[in-house]
Amino acid sequence: MQVSSRGRATGTGFISWPAQAGRSPTGQHLGRVRIVRCANAKRSLTAGLFCAGGGICVVTDSDAKRVKCLTFENTLGQLFTANGALLLIFIGILILFSLTIPHFASWSNFANILQRNSIIGIVACGMLMMIILGGFDLSVGAVGAMSSVAAAALIVNVSTTLGVAGGLALGLIVGLFNGFCIAKIGINAFVATLATQVLVTGFVLVATSAQPVYGVPESFTVLGLGRVGPIPIPTIIFAAIALGVWAILKFTTFGHYIYIVGGNRKAARLAGINVDAVIIATYGVGGLLASAAGIILLGQTSIGQPASATDWPLTAIAAVVVGGVPLSGGVGTVGRAVLGTLLLGVLANALNLTGISPFWQPAVTGAVILAAVGADALRRTKS
Amino acid sequence: MKMISRRNVIALLAAAGALTISTSAFASQKKIGMVLYDTSIPFFSNVITAAKAVADKNDVNLDVQNGNRDLATQISIVQQFVTQQVDLILIAPGDPKGIIPAIRQANDANIPVMTINTKVDTSTGANVVTYIGVDDFVFGQKQGELLVKTVGDKANIAYIVGQLGTSAQLDREAGLMDTLKKHPGIKIVARSAADWDNSKALAATQDFLSRFPKGSLDAVVDQGPEGVNGAKQARQNGRDDVKFIMGDYPAEVRAAILDGTVVGTINQDPTPQGTTAMEDAIKWLNGEKSAFPQPFHYLDLPTVTRDNAQSMPPAWGG
Numbered sequence: 097m098q099v100s101s102r103g104r105a106t107g108t109g110f111i112s113w114p115a116q117a118g119r120s121p122t123g124q125h126l127g128r129v130r131i132v133r134c135a136n137a138k139r140s141l142t143a144g145l146f147c148a149g150g151g152i153c154v155v156t157d158s159d160a161k162r163v164k165c166l167t168f169e170n171t172l173g174q175l176f177t178a179n180g181a182l183l184l185i186f187i188g189i190l191i192l193f194s195l196t197i198p199h200f201a202s203w204s205n206f207a208n209i210l211q212r213n214s215i216i217g218i219v220a221c222g223m224l225m226m227i228i229l230g231g232f233d234l235s236v237g238a239v240g241a242m243s244s245v246a247a248a249a250l251i252v253n254v255s256t257t258l259g260v261a262g263g264l265a266l267g268l269i270v271g272l273f274n275g276f277c278i279a280k281i282g283i284n285a286f287v288a289t290l291a292t293q294v295l296v297t298g299f300v301l302v303a304t305s306a307q308p309v310y311g312v313p314e315s316f317t318v319l320g321l322g323r324v325g326p327i328p329i330p331t332i333i334f335a336a337i338a339l340g341v342w343a344i345l346k347f348t349t350f351g352h353y354i355y356i357v358g359g360n361r362k363a364a365r366l367a368g369i370n371v372d373a374v375i376i377a378t379y380g381v382g383g384l385l386a387s388a389a390g391i392i393l394l395g396q397t398s399i400g401q402p403a404s405a406t407d408w409p410l411t412a413i414a415a416v417v418v419g420g421v422p423l424s425g426g427v428g429t430v431g432r433a434v435l436g437t438l439l440l441g442v443l444a445n446a447l448n449l450t451g452i453s454p455f456w457q458p459a460v461t462g463a464v465i466l467a468a469v470g471a472d473a474l475r476r477t478k479s
Numbered sequence: 480m481k482m483i484s485r486r487n488v489i490a491l492l493a494a495a496g497a498l499t500i501s502t503s504a505f506a507s508q509k510k511i512g513m514v515l516y517d518t519s520i521p522f523f524s525n526v527i528t529a530a531k532a533v534a535d536k537n538d539v540n541l542d543v544q545n546g547n548r549d550l551a552t553q554i555s556i557v558q559q560f561v562t563q564q565v566d567l568i569l570i571a572p573g574d575p576k577g578i579i580p581a582i583r584q585a586n587d588a589n590i591p592v593m594t595i596n597t598k599v600d601t602s603t604g605a606n607v608v609t610y611i612g613v614d615d616f617v618f619g620q621k622q623g624e625l626l627v628k629t630v631g632d633k634a635n636i637a638y639i640v641g642q643l644g645t646s647a648q649l650d651r652e653a654g655l656m657d658t659l660k661k662h663p664g665i666k667i668v669a670r671s672a673a674d675w676d677n678s679k680a681l682a683a684t685q686d687f688l689s690r691f692p693k694g695s696l697d698a699v700v701d702q703g704p705e706g707v708n709g710a711k712q713a714r715q716n717g718r719d720d721v722k723f724i725m726g727d728y729p730a731e732v733r734a735a736i737l738d739g740t741v742v743g744t745i746n747q748d749p750t751p752q753g754t755t756a757m758e759d760a761i762k763w764l765n766g767e768k769s770a771f772p773q774p775f776h777y778l779d780l781p782t783v784t785r786d787n788a789q790s791m792p793p794a795w796g797g
Contacts, residue, residue: 199689204716208685212678297519306524310730310796321712397677397708399731399796403519404677448686454643454672 181475182420182435185468189439193446200449203326211321211328213441215389215396216411217434218334221341222385223412224433228345229378230358230425231285233274235293237408239383240390241401242300243267247391248309248400251316263391264384270296271383275376293409300402309400320395330392337385342430344381354378359426415440418465420472439468509764510540511757512560513569514553516597518545520675521729522749523571525795526595529753530569537761550577557581561588567760571596575646579605591763595756597646601774608763609773611756613747613780615647619654621745621782622724626658626665626700629722629742633664634697637687641702642674651702651726668696677705684709688718698722698742704732710740728783730796736788743784748794751778 194201219236226233247263270292277288322329345351353374357364364371386408394400413423419436421428443464447457513530515523527543534541542565546553550573560568561584568585572578575598582605585592592605596612599605626636638655641648659665669690671683684706687699699706699713703726710723725732728746735741755778759771783791 199692202689205689208682208689212682212685215678301519305528306519307521308729308796321708393678396681399677401677403521444682445686448671448683449690451669451690454640454670457672 197449209441209445210331214330214334215392217437218337218385218389219408219412220415220433220437222382224416225378226382228358228428229354233382234289234409236386237405238293238296239267239270239386240405242296243387243390244394245400248312252311264387267383267387272380275379279372279375304402312398317398320392338430338434418468508540509566511567512542512565514544514546514556515571516546516573517548521795525749526753529750530757533757550574554581561585568592570594575600609776611776613778615650616654618745619651620658623655623658625743630697635668637669637699638667639671639673639683639701639706643672675703680705681708696721700724702726704729707731707735714740728794730793733793746781746783
């Protein structure tokens with residue numbers, strides 16, 4: 097049961113899914129259980145076997161009739177402790193940089209920032225889902241490079257459509273394989289995805305002899321460098337993907353299962369959730385998004401490069417974590433992943449524009465990551 | 480349990496004996512061990528392709544190992560070659576000083592060592608037959624000369640460098656600075672590290688163009704070929720006030736030089752490095768010990784511009 101002491105009961109509106117038979121890990125029947133979510137995500141339930149982020153709880157069927165939704169008092173203080181805090185910091189930084197750094201506050205500069213951070217943002221959206229699930233994926237860089245190389249080879253030799261589809265399919269397969277190793281074989285996420293990363297990199301090097309794949313038509317660079325009006329095309333794709341992930345996490349049963357499995361795998365099993373299927377599917381989506389990012393990278397450079405994207409895994413994890421999503425799983429929203437990505441992107445841009453020495457730039461970035469995550473950790477221990 | 484392990488030991492000994500016999504039976508075929516800084520980058524995979532072709536033609540056994548961008552790995556591979564008693568070791572090290580103890584071990588075992596692409600520091604007594612490759616310092620100087628020819632004596636320059644601390648980054652920069660010393664009117668107003676990465680070089684170029692509005696920046700010099708996409712974007716956005724000079728000569732740089740997006744580059748071609756290194760090694764093993772330049776066998780480092788790009792095929796890709 098997870099009830100905030102600062103909460104105040106104000107209503108009973110919640111969404112409930114059909115009851116299903118719950119079993120314990122040893123196969124005993126626990127009676128019927130339901131997964132419920134408050135209609136307003138800011139609320140949490142008064143009773144439940146177990147609750148995860150977003151006010152999603154598992155309750156027994158009999159409890160489901162009497163649970164209530166609680167809501168926090170909406171004070172200025174709360175604005176600083178919830179999602180709003182990061183947004184305020186981000187807007188503050190934007191205003192500060194706009195006032196102090198010449199050439200920062202122009203649309204062409206903002207468009208550049210959006211365009212170049214969209215790729216890592218797409219990777220971060222997938223990473224977010226895997227982090228909510230209580231894991232992460234170190235193979236996203238290798239998958240991105242593989243998809244970009246495979247798509248390039250298929251585009252040159254067969255057709256653009258098949259290239260894009262083939263690249264995406266490969267990413268999905270590697271992602272599902274990651275999920276399979278973690279869920280069915282029981283390998284720890286760190287080890288499983290590290291192994292896949294090395295494996296995939298090896299396959300790509302064997303297939304290409306480390307040579308880039310050339311010959312992708314110039315027109316394909318529209319995907320990476322083009323614009324619709326003032327808005328970069330990669331950013332439109334990023335926005336669509338972020339919206340899609342938001343909708344999955346907020347409205348679908350699959351999304352709610354991710355929170356519950358990430359919050360407490362055992363409780364999820366008790367609630368009758370097919371935990372293994374959720375894990376495999378989530379890593380599948382993660383792999384799919386990494387390969388989408390790889391194809392956009394191909395659109396940016398028009399060369400399928402086997403040795404590219406090596407820094408994606410840690411950058412994407414950093415973006416999600418800077419956004420305030422803990423690695424422990426069970427909580428997190430897509431808005432935080434997007435804000436974390438943009439925050440790191442704006443910072444890198446500002447460092448370039450101010451002409452700070454490249455020797456200092458990694459140190460400044462590291463300090464900002466520590467400060468952001470540290471502030472979040474302090475807030476968590478105090479509340 | 481004891482029985483089995485003893486039996487295993489005997490089997491191992493027998494296998495080792497058989498191995499010794501079989502190696503001595505093929506003693507006529509020379510074996511060359513080659514360790515390269517990082518075999519997964521296109522530059523070195525071209526060195527390998529060229530070296531293998533020469534090895535096959537001369538019936539030499541060439542064992543290529545990946546240095547993994549890691550000094551400790553490179554040292555342990557050299558030690559492994561010493562243990563295997565190869566006939567000659569070719570090294571492209573990541574660091575000119577750190578590899579020295581390993582080279583000394585090879586010297587002690589009387590195995591000749593040659594270095595490719597990156598020079599080592601022999602001032603502390605390590606013995607190297609010759610160095611095959613180009614001089615990254617000269618590379619930087621030539622980039623500087625091309626820059627002066629392009630922008631004249633007074634200009635503002637932005638500089639994209641490779642991964643900080645790599646010998647190519649340090650030496651190419653030192654060479655460029657050496658040329659620019661004679662032209663104090665050319666100022667480097669911005670500097671960015673792109674780690675030899677396309678996306679990072681594009682970002683660096685975009686930020687240079689935002690920071691220096693039209694008319695305030697004359698040229699962008701990139702130590703590697705990665706800045707080509709930045710150059711293309713600059714041209715699409717009407718920034719033809721900025722000239723671009725790249726380093727290295729892959730297919731995409733050649734195309735950009737031919738269509739005028741890039742002014743020129745310096746061609747450090749990996750293929751002759753692989754070919755020449757193997758040819759020198761084979762000459763040494765055949766006893767023709769003075770048949771090639773020592774201690775430095777410098778290869779050509781041509782400047783490529785629109786004038787000669789048409790007749791010069793790209794160093795890789797294409």
